[in-house]
Amino acid sequence: MRRILSVLLENEPGALSRVVGLFSQRGYNIDSLTVAPTEDATLSRMTLTTQSDDLTIEKITKQLHKLIDVVKVTDLTDGLHIERELMLVKVKASGDARAEVKRVVDIFRGQIIDVGSASYVIQLAGVSAKLDAFIEALGETAVLEVVRSGVSGIMRGERALRA
Amino acid sequence: MELLSGGEATIRALRDSGVRYLWGYPGGAALHIYDALFRQDDVKHILMRHEQGATHAADGYARATGEVGAVLVTSGPGATNAITGIATAYMDSIPLVVISGQVPQEKIGGDAFQETDMIGVSRPIVKHSFMIRRAEDVAETIAKAFYIARSGRPGPVVVDIPKDVTDPNYKVPYRYPDKIRIRSYQPSTKGHSGQIRRAVKVLLEARRPVIYAGGGIILGNAADQLTRLARQLNFPVTNTLMGLGGYPGSDRQFVGMLGMHGTFEANTAMHHADVILAVGVRFDDRVTNTPDRFCPGAQIIHIDVDPSSISKNVPADIPIVGACDAVLDEMIEQIETAGERPDPAALAEWWQQIDEWRRRHGLYTAPRHEPSVGTLIKPQDAVRALYKVTAGKAYITSDVGQHQMFAAQYYLFDKPRQWFNSGGLGTMGYGLPAAMGVQMAFPGADVACVTGEGSIQMCIQELSACTQHQLPVKIINLNNQALGMVKQWQDMQYGSRYSQILYEDSLPDFVKLAEAYGHVGLRVEHIDELEDKLRECFSYKDRVVFVDIQVDPHEHVYPMHVSPGSMRDLWLSKTERT
Numbered sequence: 001m002r003r004i005l006s007v008l009l010e011n012e013p014g015a016l017s018r019v020v021g022l023f024s025q026r027g028y029n030i031d032s033l034t035v036a037p038t039e040d041a042t043l044s045r046m047t048l049t050t051q052s053d054d055l056t057i058e059k060i061t062k063q064l065h066k067l068i069d070v071v072k073v074t075d076l077t078d079g080l081h082i083e084r085e086l087m088l089v090k091v092k093a094s095g096d097a098r099a100e101v102k103r104v105v106d107i108f109r110g111q112i113i114d115v116g117s118a119s120y121v122i123q124l125a126g127v128s129a130k131l132d133a134f135i136e137a138l139g140e141t142a143v144l145e146v147v148r149s150g151v152s153g154i155m156r157g158e159r160a161l162r163a
Numbered sequence: 164m165e166l167l168s169g170g171e172a173t174i175r176a177l178r179d180s181g182v183r184y185l186w187g188y189p190g191g192a193a194l195h196i197y198d199a200l201f202r203q204d205d206v207k208h209i210l211m212r213h214e215q216g217a218t219h220a221a222d223g224y225a226r227a228t229g230e231v232g233a234v235l236v237t238s239g240p241g242a243t244n245a246i247t248g249i250a251t252a253y254m255d256s257i258p259l260v261v262i263s264g265q266v267p268q269e270k271i272g273g274d275a276f277q278e279t280d281m282i283g284v285s286r287p288i289v290k291h292s293f294m295i296r297r298a299e300d301v302a303e304t305i306a307k308a309f310y311i312a313r314s315g316r317p318g319p320v321v322v323d324i325p326k327d328v329t330d331p332n333y334k335v336p337y338r339y340p341d342k343i344r345i346r347s348y349q350p351s352t353k354g355h356s357g358q359i360r361r362a363v364k365v366l367l368e369a370r371r372p373v374i375y376a377g378g379g380i381i382l383g384n385a386a387d388q389l390t391r392l393a394r395q396l397n398f399p400v401t402n403t404l405m406g407l408g409g410y411p412g413s414d415r416q417f418v419g420m421l422g423m424h425g426t427f428e429a430n431t432a433m434h435h436a437d438v439i440l441a442v443g444v445r446f447d448d449r450v451t452n453t454p455d456r457f458c459p460g461a462q463i464i465h466i467d468v469d470p471s472s473i474s475k476n477v478p479a480d481i482p483i484v485g486a487c488d489a490v491l492d493e494m495i496e497q498i499e500t501a502g503e504r505p506d507p508a509a510l511a512e513w514w515q516q517i518d519e520w521r522r523r524h525g526l527y528t529a530p531r532h533e534p535s536v537g538t539l540i541k542p543q544d545a546v547r548a549l550y551k552v553t554a555g556k557a558y559i560t561s562d563v564g565q566h567q568m569f570a571a572q573y574y575l576f577d578k579p580r581q582w583f584n585s586g587g588l589g590t591m592g593y594g595l596p597a598a599m600g601v602q603m604a605f606p607g608a609d610v611a612c613v614t615g616e617g618s619i620q621m622c623i624q625e626l627s628a629c630t631q632h633q634l635p636v637k638i639i640n641l642n643n644q645a646l647g648m649v650k651q652w653q654d655m656q657y658g659s660r661y662s663q664i665l666y667e668d669s670l671p672d673f674v675k676l677a678e679a680y681g682h683v684g685l686r687v688e689h690i691d692e693l694e695d696k697l698r699e700c701f702s703y704k705d706r707v708v709f710v711d712i713q714v715d716p717h718e719h720v721y722p723m724h725v726s727p728g729s730m731r732d733l734w735l736s737k738t739e740r741t
Contacts, residue, residue: 010347013294014282025287055474062471068291068311071347163346 002031003057004083004153006161007046007064008072011037015069019046022067028052028060032085032150043071043163047083047152071163080156086149087124087131092142094118101141108134119144164336169298170195170329171202172337173262176305178205179339180260182233184224184603185209186217188244190237191277192264195329197235209603209632212624214241216596218248219622222257223560223600226583229384231258231312232600238264239277242323243284247590249319250288254587255405256382258317260308261285267327268296281323290318295328298335310343315350316469317382350468354485354493362440362464362481363497369438370509371516372398373429375421375450378405378586379443379467379487386410386579388491389442395498397510399517401429403444404571405586412575413555418517419526422450423724424568427524427733427741430722432517433458434731441465443487446476447587456729466490524722524735526572538689542566542641542714545693546573549611549639552697557609557637558601560584562594562618565647568720570613592621598636599629609701611637616670616711617646626680629707637700638709640673643716651719655734677709687712 009015016035023030028050035046052060057075064073076083093101094117105112105122108130114121124134128151135143155161167175173196177185185208189197200208211217214236221232232252236245242263252259266275282292291311293304301324308320366372380389380402386409393400393416400410401421410417419426421433433439439461444450451457457477465472465479466487473482483490498504521528534541546569549557559574561567561584576582583601585593594612602610612619619640629636646664653661674684683706687696693712700708725732725740733741 014286014292017283018286021286059471059475066469066471068345068348 001051001053002077003050003052004076004081004151005048005050005060005064006074006076006153007048007070008038008161008163009044009046009067010069010071011042011044012069015044016046018067018069019048019064022063026059026063028056032148034150034152040163045161047150049151072161074155074161076153076155081153082156083127083151083153084125085128085131085151087134088147089122089124089135089138089143090145091120091122091138092118092144093120097141101138104134104137108137110134164338166334167337168195168199168329168331168334169295169301169324170199170331172298172301172335173305173324173329174199174203174206175337176302176339177233178203179302180305180309181230182206185233185235186211186221186224186600187235188214188217188237188241190239190241190264192238192266192326193235193241194264195326195331196262196264196324198331199329208235209628211596211628213622214244215247215592216622216625216628218245218259218261219251219590219593219596220600220603220625221259222248222252223583223597224604225252225257225259225600226597227558227580227601227604229580231260231309234259234261236261236263237277238266238281239279241277242279242281246285246288247592249285249321251585251588251590251593252319253288253290255378255585256317257319258312259319260305260312261319261321263321263323265294265323265325268325269327271325281321285321288319289321292321292323294323294325296325298328298330298333301328302337302339306340307343307345311345311348315348316472351484352486352489354466354483354490356493358481358483359490359493359497362483363494363501365438365462365464365481366396366440366494367498367501367503367505369398369505371436371513372396372438372440372505373432373436374398374400374440374442375403375433375444376400376406376409376442377403377444380406380409381579383443383468383487384579385443385487385491388488388495392491392495395495396505398440399432399514401425401433403447403450403586404584406443407571408576408579408581411577413577418521420571421730422447423452424572424720424722426526426572427722427735428517428520430724430730430733431520431741434729436461439463441479442491443467445472448476451477452724452730452732453727456727458730538691540687540690540693540712540714542569542643542718543573544690545639545641545712545714546570546613548693548697549613550574552694552701553609553611557611558583558605560594560598560601560610560612562612562614562621563589563591564615564618565643565651565718565720566613566615566618566641569641574613591618594618595622595636595638596625599625599632599634602634602636609637611639613639613641615647616640616642616644616673623676626677626682626707630681633705635703635705635707638707640709640711641714642670642673642711643714643718644670645716647718648720654719673709673711677707680707682707682709684708685710
């Protein structure tokens, strides 16, 4: 099943490559990965999605813990959590299509953040399925480019992943 | 506070980390460090002939002493040559710190002369690695590297140092940290008492138990505890290839090595066991045979310091994460306190069964090879003669192949840190340089490298370093004129199509070769002279002796797992299987 792992790791050069290397070395797959520094500049927060069964996710978690740079690992899918992904889409938009695209963007609560003479850049945030649905809803509109951030996730409530 | 350059601080920090011997090879990016080395006497450098030899020798020294082995190499080819040795240490969890020179920081990424991304190249085969970017960080980083290498599940750590960091003209205050704290690294030591209690209950109820103990017993200095527990419970003990010596090899309760080339009694007992106490092992594929047919009726208790080893290949029923010595101590104490013992009648029956297996197909009671015919020497007999001549007391290193298995099967190791081989990676070329490390650890002791004409040629250049550093190791070359283990597999699985295993009369005259390096060379061709020549070999206390023993070129190693299959599925000879 689909899992979302949150990893807190030392903000050191090479730390990211150790995590990514671990996945390829051990034959685990990564569907998406986001990483950036946290409010504590010495730490980075990584969110990683993977398709794995219970046994494999346990192995992945143990192997991640074993990396010296990894401070904490949690499987967000074990509990209540929120996940979001940001998408930027560039579409062809001229003539009648301009209004049509605008309507679809409004329905999905997206924003048009760049308007060209024959194109729009649309920004949309949400769970990955919603982003997929939006692409589908664009229908015959010519999509020029799609950029997705990968999933970021956080636990609901007061529990927090901290060093 | 004393002011030192980065280069000086490197050597000083090695000293302060407890390093007495540094194995290495100089080169451009490491020259500032080598100059600092020249100007002190605390750390003795041993110049090898190849960086692979340096890492293996440091590895042998580490296995022999339990200390961290230290290596110094230069950037580029120096670093990449060290890789095989680092991978060898990684697979066997051996503590090493490998310092590699690097091109100056302003040149990194520019494809400079002798530049290699050592951090990147070594990443999958190190426990951790560091690149030092400021002279101010040298002491603390090296201290951390040693702490990480030796604690928890040990392993190799690479420290890459760009040349500008070691600049002799830039001096900074030197301070070696008293204590190392790494927030993301706290290896567990004690085991969970509740889990240990559950395990003890299962052990006390066992009727057909086996203790399956591996390299973790040796690395974790838990051989005494293992022996005490086994005696307390009267359980049979088997060791993995890496664990040999972790339990006395000549003891009645020892059923021999298990696994692909383990004894019939060890493999069969494992298969029929109802409880397996696995200590410091990793359920390697060379042990389990096909994992889903592994020990079908057994409850598995697994003690290991590394949580990621538990349930990795075979699920554990009672996992215990902790250092082997501490966990076994607590087990022994709990059993003592409980005042209980397993059912003696059930154990007596189990022992009777094991003894019956021993009688039937045991390696030592009913040798698994045909006797030497005429004057031809069986490789097994060569190892048995070595065992006899050295009274079982020599330190034995080995390379990889048939000779390695014969040594593991027929030399009975009674104490830990007596047997050294590349069990995990299976590195041909390990034996000779490792023997040098062992000899450095035990000056005056008999150290022998049991090897073959294939493996020995992979690091034979170190015969020269033996001369220079007066390391009188003995080389026992089981020369079967072919890459024997490959040949065995080609016999068994490829219709004896001998693809690329023969040398076509190109083997060197090993006696003359040894002599060329200033050593003693002996050739043994007849069974009648075997023991005498081995005695002669060990009579040269201060000389390297190369004994080239011509052995039966057609011999196979048995038992051997039939694969796929369970542990009890074994070839017992070329024609006989269970």
